[in-house]
Amino acid sequence: MENTNLILDEDEVLRVKDLSINFGGLKAVDNLSFSIKKNQVFGLIGPNGAGKTTCFNCITQFYRPTTGSVLFRTKNGNVEELVGQNVHDIIKKGLVRTFQNVELIPELSVMENVLLGAHVDFKSSLFAQALKLPKARKEEQEFRERTMDVLEFMGIADYANSLCSGLPYGVRKKVEMARTLLCDPKLIIFDEPAAGLNDVETDELTLHIRQIMEKYQCSIFLVEHDMGLVMNVCDRICAISFGKFLAEGTPAEIQKNKLVQEAYLGEEG
């Protein structure tokens, strides 16, 4: 790993540089570069199969990118290269994600699912947990209280003790979002937060995303197909197609961009 180029601008949280990944002969992400600033809602858009989720997976190290670098300003202010790190270490840096098809644990309650988001912050040893020493008990109690605050913030406190398997889709999406809030995140990645939601729920989501950013003082990076939501909520948008960079700019700029229009609607004439 190179340590020479670990520099981010003062207001940058994440910088993706020349990111590429090949699956066999297919270039799913091709030389992609962009950067996300502090307290910014950043959108990644593109037609189906453009490589948006693959890009997320490369950033969070679920996939190993073929080339490129992902610089991230961690919780304690250091700049780190994420490429090559363990998947389960990413959340410790302050980068946390949701999944396109809602990865909750059906056998656990809503409360316990959200508590998983604080997993890396539990400090008591296995021994203390096994014997239920006061330290472990106190820690668990504290995190349960914090979880309850998060659940109230997301408006799902009533479901705290129900199992996740039987919940409506909209609630499950909120639970998954709540799970990202316990770890003191600096950047939250939402993979299609509006997919499967009705119009009312989508409006509520728009509000929630801005609220999360303000309350937790973090940046948000999202992939979304619902253009209404993207245009409403994002400060900046990056558009890609077939893994390649198309354009980056404010929502208004992206709407006017010829290349983006062609990618979505097909070339004219």
Added chain:
Amino acid sequence: MENNTASPKNILKNPPVQIILFGIVLCLIQVLSMNGVISSSFAFALGNTLIYAVMAIGFCLLLGYSGLASLGTAGFIGIGTYAVYYIMQENGYPLFLAFLVTLGISLGLGVVVGFISLRIEGIYLAILTLGLSEIIRNVLMAIKPTIKLELANSRLFGIQMNDRVAYFLIVIIYCLLMWVTSNLINSPTGRAMVAMKNSTSAAQAMGISLMKFRLMAFVIATVYAALGGLLYMVYVRNLTTSSSLLLTLTTSLNILGAVIIGGSKSLWGTFVGTFIIYGIQSMFLSRIPFFVKNPAFITMVTGVLIVVVVMFFPGGIAQIASNISASFKKRKLAGAAAAAEEKKGEE
């Protein structure tokens, strides 16, 4: 709900209280058999069942909570039995030292075996651990095919461990492990295990290292199995490895069966499952003259029970129990609703 523990009903819902009560009942059975109220062979069979229940708790954590299927239980039981033999019989050291040595060896072996085998999942893991278990069994058999612990050499803190005393030791260890395991299940560790069983990607995204928690579950199951072996040797005091089924695949499969029948995510269910597989035949069926004449039918009855449970209650005995309590609650709620309706009518 730890806030309102005042009412007696809530105290009974407290796991440590339940476990202690259960332990007292188990001890009472032995006391009654000492006084001749219950036959001593019945109490002996119960102690034997409890030994398998100890192993099953570990397996419950491994299969039910972590989603890992191992068929290596038997080999690790062997470690415990042989540790007892070499420490206590050959060298005359007390049980306490055998206990420490068993703990140490099984921890070390669990880490090594786990580190090798946990890179693969599902049925392949089962086959690999089965192979390793057979290796352990054959090595032990080559070292000494028959081991026997003489009563004179079996002491703990100066007390001679005849099978009545050993029974109480088994109950204590069983209750202790039940308590520790139920704590773990409700701790961040338990949550991490269930998370990794259900969704490896969500678990990893939340910072759960799959290898770490798989290894942890595997090592815990290994230690419990080895402790089971230790208790077996102290209780039964002899083992002919070449002819006994204890260290063979049969035991591993029986424990797997016990955990599934009980409901793989229930510690109490695990006991019931063990009881069905080991307890019913040795404590009840073997007393009925018909089964004494035709021992093959005993296995058949257990087999039928397993088929019935798996077919109609895939969640195991624990599911039956929760179904019953749910229907009671429903009836209660319906009753309360009817009473409220009536009240409204009167007004």
